[in-house]
Amino acid sequence: xxxxxxEAALSLQGLVKRFGATRALDGxxxxxxxxxxxxxxxxxxxxKSTIVKILNGLLQPDSGSIAIDGRQxxxxxxxxxxxxxxxxxxxxxxxxxxxxxxxxLFLGDEPRLGAGRSPVVSWRTMRRCAEEAIASRFGxxxxxxxxxxxxxxxxxxxxxxxxxxxxxxxxxVFDEPTASLVRxxxxxxxxxxxxxxxxGAAVLYVSHYLEEVRxxxxxxxxxxxxxDVATLDPARTSVAGMAALMVxxxxxxxxxxxxxxxxxxxxxxxxxxxxxxxxxxxxxxxxGEILGLTGLVGSGAKELVAALFGLAxxxxxxxxxxxxxxxxxxxxxxxxxxxGLVPEDRRRNGVALDxxxxxxxxxxxxxxxxxxxxxxxxxxxxxxxxxxxxxxxKTPGPDAPVGALSGGxxxxxxxxxxxxxxxxxxxxxxxxxxxxxAAKVEIYRLLADLAAxxxxxxxxxxxxxxxxxxxxxxxxxxxGRLVAELRAADATADEILTAASGGAAGSAPDGIAA
Amino acid sequence: MSxxxxxxxxxxxxxxARAVRVMLPAVMLVIVACFAAASPxxxxxxxxxxxxxxxxxxxxxxxxxxxxxxxxxxxxxxxGTAADLxxxxxxxxxxxxxxxxxxxxAGLAAALCVGxxxxxxxxxxxxxxxxxxxxxxxxxESVQQLATNGGAPIYVVSNFPPLLDRLAHGAMLSIPIPxxxxxxxxxxxxxLLARTAYGRRAHATGIxxxxxxxxxxxxxxxxxxxxxxxxxxxxxxxxxxxxxxxxYVPLSGNAFxxxxxxxxxxxxxxxxxxxxxxxxxxxxxxxxxxxxxxxxLVGWNFYWQQVAVGLLVLVVLGVSFGVRRRGxx
Numbered sequence: 101x102x103x104x105x106x107e108a109a110l111s112l113q114g115l116v117k118r119f120g121a122t123r124a125l126d127g128x129x130x131x132x133x134x135x136x137x138x139x140x141x142x143x144x145x146x147x148k149s150t151i152v153k154i155l156n157g158l159l160q161p162d163s164g165s166i167a168i169d170g171r172q173x174x175x176x177x178x179x180x181x182x183x184x185x186x187x188x189x190x191x192x193x194x195x196x197x198x199x200x201x202x203x204x205l206f207l208g209d210e211p212r213l214g215a216g217r218s219p220v221v222s223w224r225t226m227r228r229c230a231e232e233a234i235a236s237r238f239g240x241x242x243x244x245x246x247x248x249x250x251x252x253x254x255x256x257x258x259x260x261x262x263x264x265x266x267x268x269x270x271x272x273v274f275d276e277p278t279a280s281l282v283r284x285x286x287x288x289x290x291x292x293x294x295x296x297x298x299x300g301a302a303v304l305y306v307s308h309y310l311e312e313v314r315x316x317x318x319x320x321x322x323x324x325x326x327x328d329v330a331t332l333d334p335a336r337t338s339v340a341g342m343a344a345l346m347v348x349x350x351x352x353x354x355x356x357x358x359x360x361x362x363x364x365x366x367x368x369x370x371x372x373x374x375x376x377x378x379x380x381x382x383x384x385x386x387x388g389e390i391l392g393l394t395g396l397v398g399s400g401a402k403e404l405v406a407a408l409f410g411l412a413x414x415x416x417x418x419x420x421x422x423x424x425x426x427x428x429x430x431x432x433x434x435x436x437x438x439x440g441l442v443p444e445d446r447r448r449n450g451v452a453l454d455x456x457x458x459x460x461x462x463x464x465x466x467x468x469x470x471x472x473x474x475x476x477x478x479x480x481x482x483x484x485x486x487x488x489x490x491x492x493x494k495t496p497g498p499d500a501p502v503g504a505l506s507g508g509x510x511x512x513x514x515x516x517x518x519x520x521x522x523x524x525x526x527x528x529x530x531x532x533x534x535x536x537x538a539a540k541v542e543i544y545r546l547l548a549d550l551a552a553x554x555x556x557x558x559x560x561x562x563x564x565x566x567x568x569x570x571x572x573x574x575x576x577x578x579x580g581r582l583v584a585e586l587r588a589a590d591a592t593a594d595e596i597l598t599a600a601s602g603g604a605a606g607s608a609p610d611g612i613a614a
Numbered sequence: 615m616s617x618x619x620x621x622x623x624x625x626x627x628x629x630x631a632r633a634v635r636v637m638l639p640a641v642m643l644v645i646v647a648c649f650a651a652a653s654p655x656x657x658x659x660x661x662x663x664x665x666x667x668x669x670x671x672x673x674x675x676x677x678x679x680x681x682x683x684x685x686x687x688x689x690x691x692x693x694g695t696a697a698d699l700x701x702x703x704x705x706x707x708x709x710x711x712x713x714x715x716x717x718x719x720a721g722l723a724a725a726l727c728v729g730x731x732x733x734x735x736x737x738x739x740x741x742x743x744x745x746x747x748x749x750x751x752x753x754x755e756s757v758q759q760l761a762t763n764g765g766a767p768i769y770v771v772s773n774f775p776p777l778l779d780r781l782a783h784g785a786m787l788s789i790p791i792p793x794x795x796x797x798x799x800x801x802x803x804x805x806l807l808a809r810t811a812y813g814r815r816a817h818a819t820g821i822x823x824x825x826x827x828x829x830x831x832x833x834x835x836x837x838x839x840x841x842x843x844x845x846x847x848x849x850x851x852x853x854x855x856x857x858x859x860x861x862y863v864p865l866s867g868n869a870f871x872x873x874x875x876x877x878x879x880x881x882x883x884x885x886x887x888x889x890x891x892x893x894x895x896x897x898x899x900x901x902x903x904x905x906x907x908x909x910x911l912v913g914w915n916f917y918w919q920q921v922a923v924g925l926l927v928l929v930v931l932g933v934s935f936g937v938r939r940r941g942x943x
Binding site: 108227409411430432433434436441443448449450451452453454455459460463464466467469470473474475477498501517 | 817818820824825829
């Protein structure tokens with residue numbers, strides 16, 4: 101660790117956090133010192149966001165301790181945490197969209213008329229203070245009455261940071277701050293973060309972008325499976341070395357052995373593009389194939405899946421499904437074409453928690469139970485019982501609300517929806533996030549079965565073990581483009597991560613603060 | 615979250631949840647028993663039929679439509695507008711010498727127009743149902759006032775078409791025709807909501823619109839059908855009102871609106887998963903009708919009746935929400 105750095109400003113020791121059967125954190129520790137920039141890296145599900153939520157006061161650890169400036173913190177609420185001087189800058193600024201710069205900066209703490217004692221907000225003072233605060237820190241002339249939605253992502257980020265700085269933070273936590281920024285904006289942000297360090301702040305920097313972390317941070321902690329597996333000096337470690345530490349090596353047994361010989365092309369994309377999201381994507385998915393897809397936030401991989409499912413259609417290029425040109429303009433059209441989606445945000449888009457297992461499981465393919473205008477509920481129940489058995493869904497019965505099931509079983513319901521609908525193309529968006537190991541294995545087995553039955557599967561995942569263990573080939577996207585296509589059998593985690601963070605494997609980083 | 619073994623607290627929660635579901639029928643029985651004891655007129659058979667026909671049938675028809683709309687997560691403030699415009703169109707047709715069938719068709723067409731406009735606003739443009747139907751409510755009021763020189767009723771007493779008259783005052787097998795009509799439309803709506811693919815999709819749209827969309831449910835089409843059906847059912851109510859009183863009084867349909875909303879939400883309390891449902895809605899409308907009629911017969915000041923109705927809604931829904939929230943925690 102760095103000897104020059106000051107005393108510990110933030111110290112987490114042995115944090116454990118369980119969600120049902122899964123341990124999101126399993127004894128994670130890290131120390132951020134005053135005047136230092138501390139990086140925190142790890143794959144999705146490694147526990148990064150759980151740590152951020154604990155630091156935010158939104159989650160309480162089951163065990164372990166948190167100390168801020170040497171003071172133990174118990175039962176932290178968001179208010180308490182903020183009073184102790186910990187501020188979090190989120191990936192998407194947490195600002196009220198319709199507000200002006202000044203309103204957002206001072207929300208909840210507005211300057212008042214009459215020496216600050218009257219209940220009337222002094223808009224003039226507020227605007228002036230806002231403009232001064234931003235100009236003095238960032239040398240940026242922003243008008244206080246500009247609505248936030250007229251600002252760029254970086255400027256909104258600056259408003260968010262200024263809001264935190266006004267409260268004299270002791271510890272600043274940046275959670276994937278560059279995901280929505282372009283390179284020049286990101287460079288400006290890095291300069292700001294370096295200055296904060298010089299002014300003596302303790303900074304925890306959470307990111308997927310390994311090169312960013314290497315170039316910016318003094319110390320890096322690597323999280324894997326909820327534990328800190330290494331704390332290292334980035335000046336003496338390569339990006340590939342960091343990536344290797346992030347990846348679990350002993351999960352091979354989780355994946356079914358697959359001996360599929362991919363058949364005829366099922367989905368062919370030719371020059372597919374959507375402005376602002378992705379461009380010039382060409383690839384082929386064959387029947388019986390599991391095609392992996394990965395990319396960091398902002399890579400366009402999510403948008404590609406959204407386009408294939410008709411949520412946000414592509415506006416350029418062609419798409420052939422079973423050799424026929426298609427371009428689904430809505431999800432219902434996509435479903436009609438035999439495309440199914442298991443969305444990432446399960447609780448919002450995947451399953452209706454207040455509806456029953458049966459109602460969820462048959463929603464996309466409801467028409468198959470219609471007999472003379474009426475639903476044949478006997479046959480529906482029978483089909484649902486079959487699905488429950490096939491996916492080993494642990495539920496009190498078909499009529500139990502999905503909200504009563506564990507996360508893994510909810511995810512199985514989200515997948516069960518597409519079985520029996522005649523779907524031939526399955527789009528899976530992070531299908532095993534927040535899913536316990538047992539359910540993961542069931543889901544992998546089912547995906548392998550579907551592929552063996554001739555379906556095409558597009559597996560969007562940021563879990564490298566999953567991609568390498570399950571997929572035949574892996575497509576890697578970076579900032580809207582396909583940057584690599586790898587055979588899953590030979591692809592190393594380092595190769596995938598390096599391609600995803602912008603450099604071709606082994607090549608020089610594309611100049612962060614060169 | 616997880617399916618924990620039901621402890622004693624969970625068991626109590628289940629019993630309470632059951633109790634909530636029988637609360638509305640129980641309140642109904644208690645109220646009927648009290649009024650029957652207090653007022654000999656109330657317990658006469660003639661009064662019962664009177665309540666059913668005059669106080670229940672028309673708001674019940676509007677409430678059927680509202681049940682569908684609330685199932686999809688929306689609300690229809692223009693139920694009165696659809697009813698009134700149907701009555702207006704039919705009344706004008708009759709005064710121009712049109713026959714009963716033409717009048718009925720004109721009325722239904724007018725209601726259908728209201729439904730189609732709502733469908734375009736809600737399903738097509740994605741305007742929040744509350745605001746879209748509020749706009750139609752305002753516009754509908756003006757249309758009626760413009761068409762009637764500022765709100766003068768249209769009386770169609772002379773040469774009123776006998777078919778229309780029979781619709782309101784006739785009977786089959788000594789059952790009044792309005793009641794037969796209500797029973798048939800209720801049964802159809804019940805079947806539609808509880809037993810068809812449309813009904814399942816409507817509920818899914820109301821419970822979790824994003825999930826419905828991601829499951830390929832044609833959400834916009836479901837919404838469009840719903841608002842058109844709602845307006846059509848209200849159109850039937852408006853025509854029945856015209857046939858009953860043989861006159862069209864502008865803005866009289868608005869009386870259905872609040873009862874319909876109240877009845878649908880009261881009705882959700884008898885459902886296991888707190889969903890809008892036809893039997894519950896009918897029970898709610900019936901409760902309102904009985905309560906008003908009973909209070910009138912025991913001599914309560916007319917202006918106090920709404921207080922009783924309001925209290926009833928608040929108590930039943932308050933208890934139901936409270937218990938369900940505790941069950942979730």
